[in-house]
Structure formats: C-alpha cells, structure tokens
Amino acid sequence: MPLLETQKMTKDFYKLRAVSQLDFQVERGEIVAVIGPNGSGKSTFFNCVTHIYPATAGRVYYQERDITGLPTDKIIRLGVGRTFQLIQLFLEMTVFENMLLSVQEHRGTLLSRLFTKDDSGDVERAHEILEFLYISHLKDELASNLSYGQQKLLDFGMVLMPRPELVLLDEPTSGVEMEMRGRIMDYIRELNKQGQTFVVIEHNMDVVMNLCERIIVLDYGEKIAEGRPEEIQTNQRVIDAYFGVEE
C-alpha cells in the first residue's frame, strides 16, 4: 500500500476548479516532485492533503488510514510534515524556541506538557539541525530578525524536527543561496536513505531532475504527466504546458 494516496481529489474555489479528480500515490521511501506552471494547483493539492482547505470531493489516505477531513494538527501529529511557499514561523519567538515548538506536541498530553521538563533529546536534535543549516549562531535571535533565506532554512529545520515519515516541501530551495541549496538536497537524500519520504513542489528544474525519482506534472489542476525525470523532460504535453502550443 502507498504511504500517501489521494483518490479523485477535487478542489473548487467558487467556479474555479483548482484541483481536478487527482489520483496520486507516493510509496514509502520515494522522493517525488510535483511540478507545473504557476496556478496549476500544486500548493492547493498540498493544502487539501493537510486539510488547510477541505477538498470539495475525493479521499486522502495516509498509512492506509482515511484522513479526509481530519483537522490539520491531527494530520501533522500522524507524521506528516509540511512547509509553505510563504514561510510559517512564530516571528516573536527565537529561532531555538521555534525549533522546540515544532516538536513538542508530538508527545504527551495537554496537561502533561504543563509539568514535564523532558525533551527526549529535542534540544540536542535542534542544535544538530541548526548546525547543519549554518544558522546555529542565530539560535537566540528572534525569527523576525532573520533574512528571508535564513527564515526559509529555519522553516525547513522545523519541519524535520519531529522526524515526520512524510515530508511535503513547497519550494524548499527558493530564496536560498547556491551552496545551501546543494546542502539541502544532500540532506534530503540522506534523510530519505534513513526512511523518510518526500514530496517536493519545486520550480528549479536542476533540483527536480537531480533529486527526484518520479515527477508528477499538473496543469490547470489536472495530472497531465507522470514518470521518471528523463521521460518528463521529453514529454510533449509537459513542454506545451510550460511553453505554450504553437499555433
């Protein structure tokens, strides 16, 4: 069984159909890219999977469980990590507080979290991730004081903190400098080897072609192609979607 599966997922915004009858599957241990021109429904698809928006129709299955309509926080606690195109941080908290907050709800209960001091290695892990992302020197800075690129890295670090089995990354390398882009790709590969599964929305084709084993292409909310990177590169429907059809 796939780790994540959507069946006939559809999302309408009034009369606009953003995602149309989308069947999508990710197997455990894959790195899959979702690409497509602007407005093709990629982020909306992520939003429906994590129930930021309720899907108009269709079902979502994660770990063989129907998660359609579950609240976002519950889906996250089931082991789905998610980043956004627009960075989601707690701007009035420090970098380190952001890191710890991203994992604390994955253990214990509301009341036990009032009394417990146990961090189960979270502090150490937060240090390791910040170190890797070259932002450990900023750990006591307020998140609002970071540059866009640094905020993007923090956002990426936060999603990895609870070790989610499935990670949905929305343009993880946009606004990040070249060298760091390579490091992020290496890190994703490394985590993938350790068993984490990734679905990546990305406009940078170098990242897509070098990182992902399988690519799904959306256009106007519909899946127009699916296959290995070399197949997608030569797919005429994909070329037409990106560059238009010659009259």
Next chain:
Amino acid sequence: MANFIQLLIGGVSMGILYGVVAIGFVLLWQTSQTINFGQGELVMVPMFLMVALHIVLKIPFWPSFVLTLLGSGIMGYLFERLMIRKLLPGGVLVIVIATLGLSGFLRYGMQIAWTPQTLFFPHLFSTKPIELGDIIFSPEDIWNIVLISVIIIVLHLCIKRTKLGMAMQAVAQSRETAELMGINVRHIITLVFVLNSVLAGTAAVFAAPIFFVRYDIGIFLGVKAFVAAIIGGFNQIRGALVGGLTVGLAETFAAAYITTAYRDAFVMILLLVVLLIKPEGIVGIKEEAY
C-alpha cells in the same frame, strides 16, 4: 508625603485587581480574537457562588474558595464549548453581540433568581490599620497586592516556562502556524477560557469584601478591566497589568486630589489621551492594519 504613600498603596491594591480581570481580556483576545463583554459577569457569578457556599451553606472559607474556582472553571469551559466555539467562525462582531447578551442574561438572571440587594461579604484579612510613622494603611491592601502578585507571577511562569505556555504563545502569534506544528488550537482556546474564568473567580473572592456582592457589579468591574486592557495594551499580558495599575492609581489620586465625583470620568479622559497618543496602549505592540 504620608498621604501620597497611603493613596499609592490603595491605588495599587485596586489596580492589581483590575489588572487580573484585564489579563483575561488579553488572553482571550490573543488566542481566539474574542472580546468578551461578559467578563465582568465571570466575576459577578463566582461572587454569588462564594456567598452561597461560605455565607449561606456555612462551608469554611478555603473549601468554599476551591469550590468557587472549580465552578468558575466549569463556567468557562461551558461558555467556550456551548457558545464561543459555535460563534467563532462568525467573527469578532458576532462574539461581541453574543457576550453582551450573555452578560445581560447573567446579570438580570441573578437579580431575579437571587436578589437585587447588595450582599455583605466578610473581609479576608484584618482591616485594623497598620501605622508606620505617619503612614497608615490597611493590611487588606497589602495582602491583596502580595497574593494577586503571586498569582500573576505563577501565571507568567506557566506561560513563559512550560510547554503548554509555549503552545498558548504560539496560538496567540499565529493559529495557522500553530496547527502546522501539531498544536491542537481548539484545546488551547478551551483551556484559555477555563483559565480566564478561574482568574476572574480569584478576582471575585478578593473583590467581594471591597465592593460587596451585587448583581450589577460585573458592569463596573468589566468596564474598568476593559479600559485597563486598552490603556495598557490589548495584545500584551503585561499591558493588562500596567493598564490595571494605571486605572487604579488614576482613579484613587483623582478622587483624592481632584474630586470623588469625577473619578470615573478621569479614567475615561485618560483612556482618550492614551488612544490619541499611543492607540496600541502603553506597552502594546502596534499591529498591522489589514
């Protein structure tokens, strides 16, 4: 000078009481964007509960106090689950109207169900004045200041130093991001309503001997606390405290040095001045307008 210090102690004692009720306004606003105009009634109802338990049923003070806080907590829980949760998607205006309605229902319900009379409540502490040289003050004021300060410090530590407090801060900063971190925002909002009611219940026990127990005391305390939260800063807990102290001191000094007839008017003038000069409040943080 002695008179000034006496007034200062009295003003702080009154102000810290307003502050603790105002903290509830701020907590609710930050976590759920709710303005609760029934806040004063969340003080009034526990006052009557305390009278019922301690005076009518003659249950000793401390068990009555604990039962009152328990009752307050249950009231806050029901308030959130039966009313706020259903109305929250409708926005702040719907909540304002609904809480105004609830406030009237509780106030006049208490008047009809129990009494329109003012009920006496015994002092919690000795009222025999203490003399320090020329300065004469009431031990009740000092106890109020000390005990409410301890409650506020414990609350502050819970919010700043515990994981639950961090989750509350997270919800206050961004509900969407909090959900993405796996925080159950609905539970946090319920918890904050319970916490707010318990704080209001605590304020009720301290306020009952000072203001006595009346069905309409909630208007007086609710308005003062609301004004305090605005003056101090509606988006900061410390703002509520600063606002409470400012209101308490302003009305005490105005009554002493200007006239008692205009003590409330003086507070309202202060509110207008703050809104004109620093609309976000004394320690409030300016928020972006959308």
